[in-house]
Amino acid sequence: MLHAVSVGVNTYADPRVLNLSCARQDAEAFARLIEQRVAPEERAVRLLVDEEATRENVQVAIGEDLSRAVGPEDVVLLYFACHGSPEMRASKDERSLYLILHDTQYPRIYATGVDMEIDVMRWMHRLGDARLVVLFIDACFSGRAGGRTFKGPLAAKTYRSEPRKVSLKDLALGSGRLIITAADEDQVAMEEPGLGHGVFTYHLLRALQPTAAEPATIKVGVLYETVATAVAQATDGRQVPILNGQSRMAALPALPTP
Numbered sequence: 001m002l003h004a005v006s007v008g009v010n011t012y013a014d015p016r017v018l019n020l021s022c023a024r025q026d027a028e029a030f031a032r033l034i035e036q037r038v039a040p041e042e043r044a045v046r047l048l049v050d051e052e053a054t055r056e057n058v059q060v061a062i063g064e065d066l067s068r069a070v071g072p073e074d075v076v077l078l079y080f081a082c083h084g085s086p087e088m089r090a091s092k093d094e095r096s097l098y099l100i101l102h103d104t105q106y107p108r109i110y111a112t113g114v115d116m117e118i119d120v121m122r123w124m125h126r127l128g129d130a131r132l133v134v135l136f137i138d139a140c141f142s143g144r145a146g147g148r149t150f151k152g153p154l155a156a157k158t159y160r161s162e163p164r165k166v167s168l169k170d171l172a173l174g175s176g177r178l179i180i181t182a183a184d185e186d187q188v189a190m191e192e193p194g195l196g197h198g199v200f201t202y203h204l205l206r207a208l209q210p211t212a213a214e215p216a217t218i219k220v221g222v223l224y225e226t227v228a229t230a231v232a233q234a235t236d237g238r239q240v241p242i243l244n245g246q247s248r249m250a251a252l253p254a255l256p257t258p
Contacts, residue, residue, distance in 0.1 A: 001074045002043040002253060003130075005061050006031040009053045009082040009102050016106040020148060022191045023081035024049045026138055026201040030079045033205060037255035044069065053082070054103040055112055059119070067126040075252065076133040078123070081198060084139035084189075085109055087152025097141045098152070109152045116141075124177045131176060132250050134220060138182045138198040140189035147188030148198065178220055178245030182231070187239050200241055203230040208255050217251040 008027025010020045031047040046061050062078065070076060083100035087109045098104075098113035099120075105112045114120065120135065127133050140149045182189035182200035195202045207226045208218070224243040232240045 001071065002034065002038055002077070003045075003066055003070055003074055004031065004034050004043070004077040004079065005046045005048070005058075005066060006079040007053050007058060007082065007101075008049045008080075009100070011050050011102065012083075012100070013051075013103050014106050017083065017100060017104065020081075020083065020191060021193055022195075022197050022201075023138070023148070026081035026197050027079060029197065029205055030081075030136075030201065033208060033255055034077070037209075038253070050102055053101050055101050055114065058101060058114065062123050063126050067123075067129075070127055070130040072129050072131060074130045076127055076130045077252075078133065078135040079138075080136070081138040081201060082148065084137070084141040084149045085113065085152050086141050086149075087113075099137070099139060106152075120179075132252070133177050134250075134252065135179045136204065137179065138189055138201045138204075140181070140183040140185075140187060142183070142186050142188060147190050148182075149188060176250060178243065178250070180220075180224055180227075181242045181244070183239045184242050190235060190239055199234055199239060200227065200231055203227045203234070206230070208252075216254055218254045220250045220252060223252065 006027040008024040010022070010024040012019055027047060027049055031045050034043055034045050046065075048057055048061060066076065080099055085098045085100050086095045087098055096110070097116040098109050099116070100109070100113055103112060124133060138148065140147055142149055182198060190199045191197075192199050192202065197205070204227050207223055207230070221243070224241065228241045
């Protein structure tokens with residue numbers, strides 16, 4: 001069984017958070033690809049976009065509903081297209097990384113965003129019955145202008161020596177748990193209105209659709225290398241996707257054109 005939760009946020013409730021152009025379309029296209037290419041009895045897809053993509057709805061969809069539904073032979077695909085943000089912890093000695101959802105409040109990112117170190121790791125634990133969990137993130141955590149990211153208010157006020165950042169590379173994901181992000185931690189995840197998608201998602205969708213003559217599965221490592229090469233070429237090296245996790249040989253079902 002293939003389970004998927006696809007989340008995309010173009011419009012934000014807090015006017016201090018800039019809206020995006022293609023994130024909703026990205027999430028819709030990811031969910032639609034699975035629905036069109038996988039038989040209904042073999043997949044379960046949940047789509048949350050804009051006003052539906054609240055912290056509570058995401059936590060329920062993944063941490064409760066999905067965790068109860070998965071079995072030991074199942075594959076889980078989680079997809080997020082939204083802003084990412086680095087924000088200071090209360091101690092002001094470290095920065096955490098957050099996914100910014102529709103109802104995330106700019107002054108309270110810790111309480112209203114999705115903490116990569118806490119919330120995402122909890123999802124991975126609660127989905128423990130699944131054979132494979134892959135999280136795709138078309139966002140970035142650099143805080144730099146020009147893409148799907150911004151600095152949290154406390155991080156923006158920090159002028160002293162650069163605090164230690166929690167890195168996705170530090171997360172103990174465990175076997176069969178992988179995260180593929182759209183860009184390295186000091187880069188920007190770009191949107192390309194001409195493509196109608198984020199650059200990462202555009203090439204991810206293409207890589208997930210092999211020709212009918214190609215194998216029925218695709219190794220995560222091969223998928224990553226294909227997407228990373230295409231994105232790096234399209235952006236002249238300014239954006240390079242990153243794979244975190246140790247199960248590069250794990251296989252995903254390919255979604256060939258009928």
